[in-house]
Amino acid sequence: MLAEWISAWLPNVRLAPLLKATEDTLYMTAMAGAAVFVLGLLLGTALHLTSPGRLLANRPLYWALSTLTNVFRAIPFIILLVLLIPFTRAVVGTILGVNAALPALIFGAAPFYARLVELAFREVDRGVIEATRAMGGGIGTVVFRVLIPEAAPALVSGLTVTLIALVGYTAMAGAIGAGGLGHLAYLEGFQRSRRDVTLAATLAVLLIVFVIQFLGDRLARRLDKR
Amino acid sequence: MITLDQVSKIYHAGGRRIAAVDEVSLAIPAGRVTGIIGQSGAGKSTLIRMLNGLEKPSSGSVLVAGRDMGRASGAELRKARLKIGMIFQHFNLLWSRTARANVAFALEIAGIPRAERRARVEELLRLVGLEGREDAYPAQLSGGQKQRVGIARALANAPDLLLCDEATSALDPQTTDQILDLLSEINRRLGLTIVLITHEMHVVRRICDHVAVMEAGRVVEEGLVSEVFAAPKQPITRRFIRQTAEEGGFDPALAPPEGALLRLTHAAEGGEAQASAFSEAVLKLGLRANLLQARLIQTPEGPSGEIVAHLPDPSQARPLAGFLAARGIGVDILREA
Ligand SMILES: Nc1ncnc2c1ncn2[C@@H]1O[C@H](COP(=O)(O)OP(=O)(O)O)[C@@H](O)[C@H]1O
Ligand SMILES: [Mg+2]
Numbered sequence: 001m002l003a004e005w006i007s008a009w010l011p012n013v014r015l016a017p018l019l020k021a022t023e024d025t026l027y028m029t030a031m032a033g034a035a036v037f038v039l040g041l042l043l044g045t046a047l048h049l050t051s052p053g054r055l056l057a058n059r060p061l062y063w064a065l066s067t068l069t070n071v072f073r074a075i076p077f078i079i080l081l082v083l084l085i086p087f088t089r090a091v092v093g094t095i096l097g098v099n100a101a102l103p104a105l106i107f108g109a110a111p112f113y114a115r116l117v118e119l120a121f122r123e124v125d126r127g128v129i130e131a132t133r134a135m136g137g138g139i140g141t142v143v144f145r146v147l148i149p150e151a152a153p154a155l156v157s158g159l160t161v162t163l164i165a166l167v168g169y170t171a172m173a174g175a176i177g178a179g180g181l182g183h184l185a186y187l188e189g190f191q192r193s194r195r196d197v198t199l200a201a202t203l204a205v206l207l208i209v210f211v212i213q214f215l216g217d218r219l220a221r222r223l224d225k226r
Numbered sequence: 227m228i229t230l231d232q233v234s235k236i237y238h239a240g241g242r243r244i245a246a247v248d249e250v251s252l253a254i255p256a257g258r259v260t261g262i263i264g265q266s267g268a269g270k271s272t273l274i275r276m277l278n279g280l281e282k283p284s285s286g287s288v289l290v291a292g293r294d295m296g297r298a299s300g301a302e303l304r305k306a307r308l309k310i311g312m313i314f315q316h317f318n319l320l321w322s323r324t325a326r327a328n329v330a331f332a333l334e335i336a337g338i339p340r341a342e343r344r345a346r347v348e349e350l351l352r353l354v355g356l357e358g359r360e361d362a363y364p365a366q367l368s369g370g371q372k373q374r375v376g377i378a379r380a381l382a383n384a385p386d387l388l389l390c391d392e393a394t395s396a397l398d399p400q401t402t403d404q405i406l407d408l409l410s411e412i413n414r415r416l417g418l419t420i421v422l423i424t425h426e427m428h429v430v431r432r433i434c435d436h437v438a439v440m441e442a443g444r445v446v447e448e449g450l451v452s453e454v455f456a457a458p459k460q461p462i463t464r465r466f467i468r469q470t471a472e473e474g475g476f477d478p479a480l481a482p483p484e485g486a487l488l489r490l491t492h493a494a495e496g497g498e499a500q501a502s503a504f505s506e507a508v509l510k511l512g513l514r515a516n517l518l519q520a521r522l523i524q525t526p527e528g529p530s531g532e533i534v535a536h537l538p539d540p541s542q543a544r545p546l547a548g549f550l551a552a553r554g555i556g557v558d559i560l561r562e563a
Contacts, residue, residue, distance in 0.1 A: 131318035134278055134389075135379070136307035137335045145331070149322045225363040226321050 010196040017184065022204050024098050025180035028170040029208070032105035033163050039110040040162070041155075043069065044117025045143060051118070055129075055139055072111040077169050080108050081176060101170060101178035109166050116158030120151040153224040160216025164209050171205065181205050227256035227387070227419050228277060233286035234443075235272050246272040248443035249286070254436070256386075259413050259420040259526065261430040261451070263466055264440030270423035273440070274389050277421065278310045279303050291386060308336050311380030315392035317372040319364040325351065325375045326360040332382035350378040354408060370401035377408065381416070388412070390422035394429060403524070406433045410526055427469040431455075432524050439463050456489065456558045476519050476534045486543035487518075487560035490533040490550060491525075503553045504533060511549060513542050534560070 006013050043065065049055050050062040075083070081104045088095050088103045124147055132146050148155070174182025181201045189198030235247040246269045254260045264270050275281040276288050279295045288295045293306055319328050329350050333343045351360055354374040364372055373393060380388055390409065394402040410433040413420050424430065430437050430451060437455075438448035441462045447454060458464045468479065481487055490504060501520065508515050516536040523532050537543055540563050547557040 125318065127314060127316055127318035128320055130280065131312065131314060131379075132331075132335075134280060134307060134310070134312040135332045135335050136304040136383075138304055141335055145334070146320065150320060152322065223322070226365050 006200075010200050012194040012196050013200045017188070018200055018204065021174075021179065021181045021184040021201065022208070024178075025167065025170050025174070025182070025205070025208065028098050028101050028105060028173070028178065028180055029163060029166045032102055032109065032166055032170075033159070035102070035106045036109040036113050036162060036166070037159060039106065040113030041117055041148075043110065043114035044121065045147070047114060047118040048121040048147070049139070049143075051122075055142060069111040069114055072107055073115070075108075077104070077108045078172055078176075080104050081173060096177045098179050101173035101180075104173060105166060105169050108169055109162055112165065113158060113162045116162065117151075117155060120154035120158060121147050123154060124150045153220045156216060156220040156223060160212060160220070163212050163216070167205060167208055167212070227291065228252075228254035228421070229287075229289040230254075230273075230276075231287045231289075233273075233276065233283045233288055235269070235276065235281060236284040245443045247276070247283070250443075250445050251286075252438055252445055252448065254419065254421060256419050257413075257417050258435040259410065259422065259433050260436040260438065261434035262421065262423045262438045262440055262445075263425065263427065263430050264423075265425055265462075268440040269443040270425075270440055271391055274391055274421060274423050277387070277389055278307055278312060308383045309385045310387045310389065311383075311385040312389040312391065313373065313376040313380050313393045315395045317364070317369075317376045317396075319372060319375055319379075321364045324361050324363055325356060325367065325371075325378075328364070328375050329378045329382055332379045336383045346382065347378075350382055351375075353381070353412075354378045368401075369397050370404060373397065373401075373405050374408070377405075377412070381412065384416075386418055388418055388420045390420065392424060393422065395424070395426070402429070403432065407524075409433060413526075427466045430466075433526050435526060439466065452558065456560055476532075481518060481534075481561075482516075482536055482538075484538065484563075486537040486540040486562050488535045488537065488543060488547065489558040489560055490535065491531065491556040491558070501531070501533065503550055503555050504535065507546055507549045511542070511545055513546060514538055515542075515546070 003015055006015060047062065047065050047069065050058045050065065052059070052062070084104045084107060085095055088100050091103060092100050094100050128146055128150065129142055132142055137145070170178065170180050171182030171185070174180040174184070175186040177183070181204050185198045185201035188194065189201060230250050230252040233247055233250045234245060237244040237246055248269070250273065262270050262273065272281055276283055277290055277295065279298055283296045290306070290310065295306070298306055320331065323331065326347050329347045330343050333346060338346070351357065354377050356371060356374050356378065359367065359371060364375070367375065394405050397405060406429060409420060409422070412418070422429065422434070434451050436449065437451045438445045439454070439460060439462055440446070441460070446460045447458070447463050454463065455467055458467055464479070476489070507513065514537070517533065518536050519532070519534040521532055537546065543559055543562055547559060550557050
């Protein structure tokens with residue numbers, strides 16, 4: 001039925017390439033998202049703990065981490081893609097295809113998520129951390145049993161925002177050879193003047209974004225016991 | 227139990243030097259309830275936080291159960307903290323955990339196996355009167371219930387010492403009294419030492435055996451509650467006593483300037499015992515005596531009647547005190563001249 005509908009309204013759209021492109025976009029978003037979650041959580045935790053007045057307060061270290069984060073966040077993604085070409089070639093072995101997009105996606109989004117993690121942890125009640133220390137808890141207890149669970153709704157909301165940004169990044173990466181819906185919209189649609197292909201790719205991106213937003217909001221609300 | 231020797235804590239903020247705690251020496255007895263009272267900014271929180279090493283003294287030594295809390299660090303300090311419970315003005319519960327899981331948290335930190343944790347948590351929640359609310363999240367509990375969870379959590383690892391930082395200051399008067407009575411009961415049943423800080427005289431009166439009065443980082447007066455408040459030496463202490471006078475307590479400053487003042491107390495008999503013994507004494511000894519105040523108050527030993535009498539002739543104070551003491555009435559001579 002979908003096939004009939006498509007051939008009637010979007011004459012140039014072929015289902016197989018559209019599904020493949022969607023799959024590629026989802027693959028890039030998921031792989032990069034997983035790496036960004038882990039790296040962002042690590043970097044965000046380091047930022048939080050070393051910031052002034054916190055458990056491992058360390059001005060020079062905080063300054064260094066903070067500057068690094070800001071630099072990567074400040075570079076426009078399309079420029080980061082180009083800048084990382086030598087690195088990507090060395091690590092992935094090629095600069096084309098879905099895997100070649102991953103380094104840039106990760107470097108682009110991890111610092112962004114790290115800041116959101118830092119922000120989320122800063123909102124955790126200091127009194128609870130104090131109580132944990134008073135009970136004999138160490139840094140590990142504070143991070144894994146207090147900061148992460150108490151900030152969970154904010155961590156999930158932050159991840160939702162980050163994943164949606166990643167979908168946007170994959171589209172840009174697609175335009176320069178990574179594949180996915182961005183590739184479909186730009187190379188197959190725009191450059192060949194097939195507006196219906198661009199439209200179909202756009203609808204697919206919108207659908208992905210809405211689903212991520214919906215699931216993220218639901219999970220965040222479920223975790224919120226305040 | 228706790229010995230503070232010349233303890234100071236100096237902060238530097240904005241180029242200024244603040245002595246939050248200033249050369250405090252204090253011995254806190256084991257198994258009793260000791261109150262540290264002082265106005266906001268007096269250094270109470272800083273002092274109590276040095277008892278579990280959340281704050282390190284700038285100089286002096288803090289000995290708790292023989293351990294120097296100022297020098298302890300790392301694993302040794304964390305181990306010592308398992309035996310020192312603490313409760314807070316704003317409860318400081320994890321809102322992502324239920325009441326049960328909040329109490330279990332303290333046991334997890336101590337490395338208690340899961341099966342053992344379950345039974346212990348039930349027992350603790352029963353102790354603080356929270357049966358039926360075990361699965362509620364803090365957001366679903368009232369202030370008093372949250373503090374009960376806080377108390378259960380603080381008692382989880384069977385501490386020898388319980389620190390209370392303004393534990394009732396966020397509660398309404400009725401809830402305050404319930405929590406204070408719970409603390410008093412815990413002190414009696416478990417025999418643990420309680421140190422509490424407060425800016426409310428009522429709290430000290432109701433459950434403390436000992437009191438230390440703090441002002442600008444210093445302990446200016448200390449001793450048994452009955453003694454310190456019967457004969458306050460410092461203006462700040464008198465100010466605190468006036469605070470309870472406003473709540474219905476006796477204010478010596480309002481008494482006639484001449485003559486003796488006596489306070490008669492008798493626990494557990496609702497005040498009738500000393501009232502009748504008092505009138506008997508007045509008749510038998512042919513005294514001239516004025517009743518300044520009579521009321522019922524809550525003390526660590528239970529409800530107690532309190533009568534304050536004024537004798538225009540101070541020489542009659544001793545005979546009256548002797549007569550009443552022989553009938554089991556507690557007599558404080560507040561003023562003999
Ligand atoms: N971390 C800190 N840095 C600077 N000054 C502090 C700090 N903690 C407390 N103080 C100061 O020490 C004094 C005593 O504070 P505190 O112990 O909290 O008093 P209290 O609990 O009796 O209200 C106050 O003047 C306060 O501003
Ligand atoms: Mg305080």
